[in-house]
Amino acid sequence: MTGVPAGHNQAVTDSSSSTDSSRSAAYWNESHAERAGGSHDNFQNHPLIQAYVSLRAFGSMVGHLDVVIAELRARTSPGDRILSVGCGAAVKERALARALPDRQFIGMDIAEEALESTRQSLADEGVLNVSLEYGDFNRLELEKGRFRAILGLGAIHHVEALEAFWEGCHHGLTSDGALLAQEYVGPNRFQWTDAQLEHCNRVLDEIIPDAHKTHHRQVVRVPLDTIIRIDPSESVRSAEILETCEASPLRIEGRTGAGCALLQPVLMNQIRTFDPTNWEHNLVLSQLFVEEDRLMSAGVLGDDIAMFVARPS
Numbered sequence: 001m002t003g004v005p006a007g008h009n010q011a012v013t014d015s016s017s018s019t020d021s022s023r024s025a026a027y028w029n030e031s032h033a034e035r036a037g038g039s040h041d042n043f044q045n046h047p048l049i050q051a052y053v054s055l056r057a058f059g060s061m062v063g064h065l066d067v068v069i070a071e072l073r074a075r076t077s078p079g080d081r082i083l084s085v086g087c088g089a090a091v092k093e094r095a096l097a098r099a100l101p102d103r104q105f106i107g108m109d110i111a112e113e114a115l116e117s118t119r120q121s122l123a124d125e126g127v128l129n130v131s132l133e134y135g136d137f138n139r140l141e142l143e144k145g146r147f148r149a150i151l152g153l154g155a156i157h158h159v160e161a162l163e164a165f166w167e168g169c170h171h172g173l174t175s176d177g178a179l180l181a182q183e184y185v186g187p188n189r190f191q192w193t194d195a196q197l198e199h200c201n202r203v204l205d206e207i208i209p210d211a212h213k214t215h216h217r218q219v220v221r222v223p224l225d226t227i228i229r230i231d232p233s234e235s236v237r238s239a240e241i242l243e244t245c246e247a248s249p250l251r252i253e254g255r256t257g258a259g260c261a262l263l264q265p266v267l268m269n270q271i272r273t274f275d276p277t278n279w280e281h282n283l284v285l286s287q288l289f290v291e292e293d294r295l296m297s298a299g300v301l302g303d304d305i306a307m308f309v310a311r312p313s
């Protein structure tokens with residue numbers, strides 16, 4: 001098999017294929033239902049990958065959401081409203097809401113069925129400070145200054161109308177508000193660069209034992225029409241997130257990168273073969289970290305995951 005995702009997996013721009021909101025919503029309703037059943041395989045869920053990402057991005061083993069909690073605590077006040085776009089099943093938002101019970105979290109998503117079941121689970125768990133609203137972030141219409149903070153936690157890479165999105169966030173934020181993002185910013189539609197293909201395939205040959213190649217033995221660029229057919233919003237303009245934000249009325253105040261240009265194509269959909277309590281497996285992952293770091297230091301690979309804060313200018 002090749003490096004094709006279980007749902008999707010791989011990258012180049014094709015702005016001609018406009019995102020079909022209803023197809024995205026259908027895809028995500030189904031995908032969230034599968035995740036609720038436990039079938040989701042996100043390479044960043046592995047604890048050692050989380051540690052690597054944290055060390056790269058923050059220089060310490062702090063949890064990714066703990067960073068968001070600390071930022072929100074510093075940048076917002078009790079009673080403030082915080083919007084999280086593309087919240088899905090609100091897994092991250094409920095953790096944030098528990099840590100900051102005096103802030104009001106509003107999750108927005110296009111997958112209505114997923115929102116309905118998420119509402120129910122929030123009620124069952126007694127989480128009172130998260131409410132969910134249906135919304136399409138390609139047509140963001142926020143009330144002026146309604147939010148002290150806007151979060152993009154693994155969702156902005158699904159935004160096609162980036163320029164309008166940043167304008168909408170600027171409009172919806174208070175003048176002292178902030179947008180906090182943790183996002184995939186790698187190649188559009190997972191059309192991996194030549195350097196990624198070369199080095200991912202080399203490490204798959206040289207470093208990864210066959211037992212871990214349950215999904216793919218090779219990384220390839222999945223044809224654009226395949227990616228688009230599965231989910232038209234997948235990484236639709238991910239590589240343009242930072243530059244379009246810079247060019248918007250928001251100003252990027254701080255940013256950090258977390259690598260993953262080698263890790264993601266190699267491990268996507270096969271991270272489950274790595275048992276965090278197996279030190280042989282952890283040694284293989286550590287060898288990948290060394291390789292990715294070496295390639296990044298040599299300027300061969302960049303950051304495919306970025307964390308940034310932007311503020312109204």
Ligand SMILES: C[S@@+](CC[C@H](N)C(=O)[O-])C[C@H]1O[C@@H](n2cnc3c(N)ncnc32)[C@H](O)[C@@H]1O
Nearest residue numbers: 028086087088109110111135136137153154158
């Ligand atoms: C990769 S998931 C991330 C979910 C969640 N933030 C997380 O990290 O677990 C992307 C989310 O964006 C939502 N989405 C996709 N297109 C959207 C749109 N046009 N408007 C609003 N949400 C959308 C999907 O339904 C999905 O929940």
